[in-house]
Amino acid sequence: xxxxxxxxxxxxxxxxxxxxxxxxxxxxxxxxxxxxxxxxxxxxxxxxxxxxxxxxxxxxxxxxxxxxxxxxxxxxxxxxxxxxxxxxxxxxxxxxxxxxxxxxxxxxxxxxxx
Amino acid sequence: xxxxxxxxxxxxxxxxxxxxxxxxxxxxxxxxxxxxxxxxxxxxxxxxxxxxxxxxxxxxxxxxxxxxxxxxxxxxxxxxxxxxxxxxxxxxxxxxxxxxxxxxxxxxxxxxxxxxxxxxxxxxxxxxxxxxxxxxxxxxxxxxxxxxxxxxxxxxxxxxxxxxxxxxxxxxxxxxxxxxxxxxxxxxxxxxxxxxxxxxxxxxxxxxxxxxxxxxxxxxxxxxxxxxxxxxxxxxxxxxxxxxxxxxxxxxxxxxxxxxxxxxxxxxxxxxxxxxxxxxxxxxxxxxxxxxxxxxxxxxxxxxxxxxxxxxxxxxxxxxxxxxxxxxxxxxxxxxxxxxxxxxxxxxxxxxxxxxxxxxxxxxxxxxxxxxxxxxxxxxxxxxxxxxxxxxxxxxxxxxxxxxxxxxxxxxxxxxxxxxxxxxxxxxxxxxxxxxxxxxxxxxxxxxxxxxxxxxxxxxxxxxxxxxxxxxxxxxxxxxxxxxxxxxxxxxxxxxxxxxxxxxxxxxxxxxxxxxxxxxxxxxxxxxxxxxxxxxxxxxxxxxxxxxxxxxxxxxxxxxxxxxxxxxxxxxxxxxxxxxxxxxxxxxxxxxxxxxxxxxxxxxxxxxxxxxxxxxxxxxxxx
Ligand code: HEM
Ligand SMILES: [Cu+2]
Numbered sequence: 208x209x210x211x212x213x214x215x216x217x218x219x220x221x222x223x224x225x226x227x228x229x230x231x232x233x234x235x236x237x238x239x240x241x242x243x244x245x246x247x248x249x250x251x252x253x254x255x256x257x258x259x260x261x262x263x264x265x266x267x268x269x270x271x272x273x274x275x276x277x278x279x280x281x282x283x284x285x286x287x288x289x290x291x292x293x294x295x296x297x298x299x300x301x302x303x304x305x306x307x308x309x310x311x312x313x314x315x316x317x318x319x320x321x
Numbered sequence: 322x323x324x325x326x327x328x329x330x331x332x333x334x335x336x337x338x339x340x341x342x343x344x345x346x347x348x349x350x351x352x353x354x355x356x357x358x359x360x361x362x363x364x365x366x367x368x369x370x371x372x373x374x375x376x377x378x379x380x381x382x383x384x385x386x387x388x389x390x391x392x393x394x395x396x397x398x399x400x401x402x403x404x405x406x407x408x409x410x411x412x413x414x415x416x417x418x419x420x421x422x423x424x425x426x427x428x429x430x431x432x433x434x435x436x437x438x439x440x441x442x443x444x445x446x447x448x449x450x451x452x453x454x455x456x457x458x459x460x461x462x463x464x465x466x467x468x469x470x471x472x473x474x475x476x477x478x479x480x481x482x483x484x485x486x487x488x489x490x491x492x493x494x495x496x497x498x499x500x501x502x503x504x505x506x507x508x509x510x511x512x513x514x515x516x517x518x519x520x521x522x523x524x525x526x527x528x529x530x531x532x533x534x535x536x537x538x539x540x541x542x543x544x545x546x547x548x549x550x551x552x553x554x555x556x557x558x559x560x561x562x563x564x565x566x567x568x569x570x571x572x573x574x575x576x577x578x579x580x581x582x583x584x585x586x587x588x589x590x591x592x593x594x595x596x597x598x599x600x601x602x603x604x605x606x607x608x609x610x611x612x613x614x615x616x617x618x619x620x621x622x623x624x625x626x627x628x629x630x631x632x633x634x635x636x637x638x639x640x641x642x643x644x645x646x647x648x649x650x651x652x653x654x655x656x657x658x659x660x661x662x663x664x665x666x667x668x669x670x671x672x673x674x675x676x677x678x679x680x681x682x683x684x685x686x687x688x689x690x691x692x693x694x695x696x697x698x699x700x701x702x703x704x705x706x707x708x709x710x711x712x713x714x715x716x717x718x719x720x721x722x723x724x725x726x727x728x729x730x731x732x733x734x735x736x737x738x739x740x741x742x743x744x745x746x747x748x749x750x751x752x753x754x755x756x757x758x759x760x761x762x763x764x765x766x767x768x769x770x771x772x773x774x775x776x777x778x779x780x781x782x783x784x785x786x787x788x789x790x791x792x793x794x795x796x797x798x799x800x801x802x803x804x805x806x807x808x809x810x811x812x813x814x815x816x817x818x819x820x821x822x823x824x825x826x827x828x829x830x831x832x833x834x835x836x837x838x839x840x841x842x843x844x845x846x847x848x849x850x851x852x853x854x855x856x857x858x859x860x861x862x863x864x865x866x867x868x869x870x871x872x873x874x875x876x877x878x879x880x881x882x883x884x885x886x887x888x889x890x891x892x893x894x895x896x897x898x899x900x901x902x903x904x905x906x907x908x909x910x911x912x913x914x915x916x917x918x919x920x921x922x923x924x925x926x927x928x929x930x931x932x933x934x935x936x937x938x939x940x941x942x943x944x
Pocket of ligand 1: 458573574576577619620638639641642680681683684685687688689693696697698702705706709710
């Protein structure tokens with residue numbers, strides 16, 4: 208076995224199916240990347256452009272951030288692939304636990320008492 | 322490091338323990354360290370109970386009283402109970418799932434040493450101007466630089482370091498349970514102790530992170546003059562309470578869940594019945610785990626966050642009673658009609674149920690927001706959480722100790738002494754804390770160092786202190802039992818001295834370093850018991866006998882935690898007059914820690930192999 212290792216490989220060890228999958232994955236990564244740059248530009252535009260009211264900008268940017276987060280986690284960090292069930296469920300439970308806390312803190316630490 | 326050399330060379334005992342990455346040895350280290358902190362915190366409690374034995378005592382000063390109370394709570398929660406559960410988890414959990422070790426043995430060792438160095442950092446505060454004195458909750462502004470002594474810096478950094486150790490150990494447990502289960506051990510065949518440890522570890526991951534953030538903010542306030550919690554400068558003191566209790570309430574469940582797990586192992590073993598309602602038990606733990614994050618405000622009803630918030634959190638708190646009730650009934654139904662054997666472990670497990678229920682009932686009482694204005698910061702609260710913590714958690718720990726002792730040390734603890742210990746402890750516990758409910762109802766505030774005569778509190782405080790003495794006597798009986806059994810008790814060589822049900826009892830005693838010569842094949846819940854009924858009483862192997870690959874020991878975890886210790890001390894020494902600059906200490910600590918990390922990354926440590934023949938001969942010798 209070992210003596211074969213320093214010979215150059217003539218062709219890929221992957222079969223057609225695997226190659227196809229890899230290509231697809233690559234395409235997804237590139238598209239996702241382009242899309243993320245796109246929404247980043249949108250975010251800058253929303254802040255920079257005149258005439259867009261702040262009431263709109265803040266939730267809009269937050270929404271874009273959420274989209275970024277999902278793409279980042281699921282497409283770039285492969286949470287969408289199979290065998291990522293446990294990491295996914297941990298991420299989701301973290302979100303489910305943290306979201307009400309943040310909401311409660313924002314409401315309760317304000318001036319108003321509920 | 323070359324692998325063979327470290328394996329075959331004879332190591333000194335001390336070196337062996339400092340470098341071990343074996344989960345069984347780390348468990349013993351946790352057990353010893355946790356016990357020492359437990360005894361220390363217990364002695365502190367006896368001291369301040371003596372101060373409260375009679376009105377206007379002058380046994381200790383008010384300052385010392387505050388320091389003792391603070392350290393008692395902090396030590397008990399962070400450095401006694403948590404590590405004691407980690408001791409059992411480390412020892413039993415890989416065995417129960419049929420694994421050879423935890424997922425990351427090196428990280429496991431690092432977790433222990435970090436916990437210990439944080440604990441020691443906290444403890445040496447006595448020698449540098451006094452222990453922390455703002456309560457285990459360290460509420461600001463009492464804990465701010467303006468009002469709090471230097472001890473609170475020790476609190477912040479000690480907890481930060483030991484909390485870091487706890488956090489990485491918890492992650493390790495999660496990965497172990499998810500990835501290292503033997504073939505056939507599906508999630509719904511996981512022993513309940515593993516389930517509760519899994520949920521506990523998740524709670525640690527989600528709760529210790531806010532704690533770390535809060536401690537960091539407090540450190541910035543105290544050491545670097547930030548103003549997160551300083552009202553005069555735009556900070557917010559209630560923010561600390563929120564952050565603390567977002568961590569703090571899950572923390573109490575972090576403590577009690579492993580106890581649930583132990584009870585759910587001990588009760589079926591000594592009832593000779595499978596656990597009633599296994600599935601509902603699992604879901605109850607999950608739900609409790611989730612809800613425990615949604616109720617933190619019940620510690621802050623009197624802060625004045627408003628009626629809607631109070632109501633929402635009061636109701637959320639009360640819903641926890643539902644899954645808890647499910648668990649309690651399942652334990653009762655497990656015992657119902659079982660063939661009960663009242664060993665010492667079973668005494669503790671059975672008495673856990675009523676005392677824990679009592680603690681839960683007072684919990685629901687406290688959860689009624691308007692009524693809580695009466696109870697808050699009185700001895701009623703103290704009685705409530707001690708019924709949970711002592712009457713629940715500590716009883717669970719002791720049940721686990723008596724149950725797993727033969728596996729861990731190769732001999733049983735003496736049963737007669739054990740039962741005497743149980744009764745003295747149990748009666749002492751009720752004497753100490755039951756009466757505190759009434760003390761609280763007639764208005765004795767908590768955390769005051771003395772009280773006046775003629776307020777109807779003299780006798781009850783006296784009784785409470787006597788109870789504390791009784792519990793100390795009980796612990797002495799336990800120590801005698803341990804020494805006596807080590808010298809006199811018959812060695813246990815059989816695999817399964819209790820006629821138990823789970824996988825840890827299918828290993829040889831003493832357990833060889835590789836645990837299982839062949840990974841067992843799990844065919845049911847309670848796999849060992851299943852084989853006793855449907856097989857020949859032995860686990861069937863899931864793999865052929867082969868060489869076993871084991872990790873090498875390493876001194877790096879020890880060195881890295883020394884680095885953390887020195888660095889932590891450096892941060893504290895900003896407000897001390899030391900002969901050495903804090904920056905130097907921080908640099909030394911940082912270099913040691915990160916140097917250790919780099920060394921670990923750069924070295925090629927492939928572990929070592931135990932040859933098939935060695936395994937065979939070891940197995941023959943043991944059985
Ligand atoms: C499961 C284990 C439990 C533990 C370890 C525990 C522990 C504690 C601790 C340590 C405190 C005092 C905190 C402080 O002010 O320093 C406390 C207070 C409280 N507990 Fe529990 N508890 C448990 C269960 C429950 C349950 C089941 C309930 C309600 C259903 C509950 C409701 C409360 C409430 C409302 C308070 C606040 C009382 C006040 O400060 O006025 N607890 N608990
Ligand atoms: Cu709570």
